Amino acid sequence: MKYLEIDIAIVGGGPGGLAAALQAAQLGASSIVLDKRDRLGGVMMGGTGPFAAGTIQQRRQRKTFTADQAFEFFMDFTHWQTDPELVAAFVGKSAETIQWLEQLGCAFENVVCYIDKGYHTWHENDMSKGFITDNIWKAAQKLGVQAMVNTRVERIIMKDGKAAGVCAVHEDGGEYTIKAKAVIVSTGGFGSNPEMVKKYTKFELGKNIVCGSTLTDGDGLKMMWEAGAVQGRMMMDAHVSLIDRNLAGKAGVSNDFDAFKQPNLMVNKAGKRFTNEAVMHNGAYAINIVSQQEELCGYMILTDEIVAHYKKEGLDILLPMKPPFQEEYADWPRNFETSLAEVLDKSDDVFAADSIKALALQAGIDPVQLEKTVAEYNEICERGEDRQFFKASKYLRPIRGKKYYMGRYRASSFCSLGGVEINGAARVLGEGRMPVPGLYAAGNDACSICMDTYSFFTSGLTSSFALNMGRIAAESAVADICEAKEEN
Numbered sequence: 001m002k003y004l005e006i007d008i009a010i011v012g013g014g015p016g017g018l019a020a021a022l023q024a025a026q027l028g029a030s031s032i033v034l035d036k037r038d039r040l041g042g043v044m045m046g047g048t049g050p051f052a053a054g055t056i057q058q059r060r061q062r063k064t065f066t067a068d069q070a071f072e073f074f075m076d077f078t079h080w081q082t083d084p085e086l087v088a089a090f091v092g093k094s095a096e097t098i099q100w101l102e103q104l105g106c107a108f109e110n111v112v113c114y115i116d117k118g119y120h121t122w123h124e125n126d127m128s129k130g131f132i133t134d135n136i137w138k139a140a141q142k143l144g145v146q147a148m149v150n151t152r153v154e155r156i157i158m159k160d161g162k163a164a165g166v167c168a169v170h171e172d173g174g175e176y177t178i179k180a181k182a183v184i185v186s187t188g189g190f191g192s193n194p195e196m197v198k199k200y201t202k203f204e205l206g207k208n209i210v211c212g213s214t215l216t217d218g219d220g221l222k223m224m225w226e227a228g229a230v231q232g233r234m235m236m237d238a239h240v241s242l243i244d245r246n247l248a249g250k251a252g253v254s255n256d257f258d259a260f261k262q263p264n265l266m267v268n269k270a271g272k273r274f275t276n277e278a279v280m281h282n283g284a285y286a287i288n289i290v291s292q293q294e295e296l297c298g299y300m301i302l303t304d305e306i307v308a309h310y311k312k313e314g315l316d317i318l319l320p321m322k323p324p325f326q327e328e329y330a331d332w333p334r335n336f337e338t339s340l341a342e343v344l345d346k347s348d349d350v351f352a353a354d355s356i357k358a359l360a361l362q363a364g365i366d367p368v369q370l371e372k373t374v375a376e377y378n379e380i381c382e383r384g385e386d387r388q389f390f391k392a393s394k395y396l397r398p399i400r401g402k403k404y405y406m407g408r409y410r411a412s413s414f415c416s417l418g419g420v421e422i423n424g425a426a427r428v429l430g431e432g433r434m435p436v437p438g439l440y441a442a443g444n445d446a447c448s449i450c451m452d453t454y455s456f457f458t459s460g461l462t463s464s465f466a467l468n469m470g471r472i473a474a475e476s477a478v479a480d481i482c483e484a485k486e487e488n
């Protein structure tokens with residue numbers, strides 16, 4: 001057993017943990033970052049674009065979205081169920097954090113709006129200047145921050161009701177006891193833990209949802225609950241997707257099948273239409289309705305005539321909505337048929353046939369019901385008015401042609417969100433919403449500002465929550481350490 005002593009022990013070296021470490025060092029506190037991966041940076045090296053409100057970049061692009069607007073947005077989006085103090089602290093810090101990152105060498109030239117009716121909040125990181133987390137870590141190292149990778153933290157040491165350090169194990173078997181005046185946890189949630197996803201959400205990993213975050217096993221949540229944190233709301237940051245890995249293409253994410261992600265006829269396992277398909281404009285809203293159907297899935301139907309229309313006129317929904325993506329992919333779905341032919345035998349998520357009946361049989365849907373639904377939908381299209389679900393007439397295209405295609409939508413997610421509650425000072429809350437002394441959290445573990453649905457309207461949210469609440473956690477920890485010093 002090896003013993004270390006430090007001001008702040010930081011569990012997790014993603015954007016939350018690294019931002020906390022650098023901020024603590026800038027305020028004069030020593031810290032060590034512990035991560036069970038073989039590198040620092042966390043999932044996706046902290047994401048590719050953080051949310052912020054009230055930045056110079058937004059003003060320059062004449063796409064202002066102020067902190068006032070952001071506060072009102074989150075409170076309304078969650079029906080005022082989320083914590084106003086937390087929202088105010090987060091959005092109020094976000095513009096300054098963009099400047100802080102720029103001082104470290106990051107550059108955010110472009111601010112992007114992700115979906116229709118959304119805001120320009122996604123501050124695209126100029127990758128030629130390095131990953132956000134790499135730039136934070138370089139600055140932190142210069143200020144003497146220590147790190148141990150391949151080191152899994154197992155528990156938080158509690159002394160007299162206060163967090164007083166952590167116990168960790170290196171992959172070589174070496175055990176460490178790290179005594180600290182404060183502990184900050186940012187371990188990225190529970191999104192890759194099948195048991196926790198099943199227990200705490202309506203989804204099942206691999207069956208009806210996939211998660212982009214790896215090695216986020218809920219460790220931080222379990223150790224904080226054990227230390228006295230109250231369990232907070234838990235959800236998956238989910239959106240509709242064709243989740244079969246066979247469809248992912250060479251780059252891991254194929255856009256060739258985005259023709260399916262359009263507002264055409266969608267049915268459930270029973271072969272019935274169940275929604276206004278314009279909901280596909282917002283993948284997070286779409287999964288809310290799709291996941292209420294049998295087997296938590298929806299089947300989008302296309303025809304060769306609709307695909308030909310998209311090739312000529314472009315897709316109805318481009319994701320993300322705004323430049324830089326729009327120009328680059330304007331001629332989607334150029335490879336639709338060839339890409340589909342390559343994967344048809346390998347995937348249970350896409351189907352092709354010469355008739356609706358054959359399509360239904362392939363997908364395990366009642367053919368009689370599906371033919372009835374298609375006939376009713378075609379009547380709606382001919383009338384040009386959707387009195388069933390009030391879909392805009394521009395999206396009413398009959399299901400007719402020589403070829404019929406079907407895509408089965410289920411849930412994909414970037415990560416999980418929530419598990420512990422924090423206040424605006426990033427203090428972890430225990431019974432009676434009283435802070436657990438010495439314990440702070442950031443990132444996905446503590447992200448409850450969306451409540452039950454991820455907000456694509458204000459995208460870049462989760463990495464930004466990690467960065468901002470990580471910094472705030474460090475500020476609070478250092479303030480508490482200084483106060484305790486004065487008292488002694």
Ligand SMILES: Cc1cc2nc3c(=O)[nH]c(=O)nc-3n(C[C@H](O)[C@H](O)[C@H](O)COP(=O)(O)OP(=O)(O)OC[C@H]3O[C@@H](n4cnc5c(N)ncnc54)[C@H](O)[C@@H]3O)c2cc1C
Binds near residue numbers: 035051153186
């Ligand atoms: C494909 C993809 C694209 C994304 N794009 C964006 C984007 O553009 N904008 C955006 O805002 N967000 C994006 N995200 C989400 C973003 O990456 C996460 O929200 C963010 O990384 C969360 O930060 P975090 O600090 O909470 O956790 P993480 O980044 O998950 O880091 C947690 C760290 O804790 C470590 N850890 C876990 N348990 C332990 C333990 N017991 N002991 C020690 N270490 C431990 C893990 O190894 C990990 O390194 C994306 C995610 C994915 C998967």
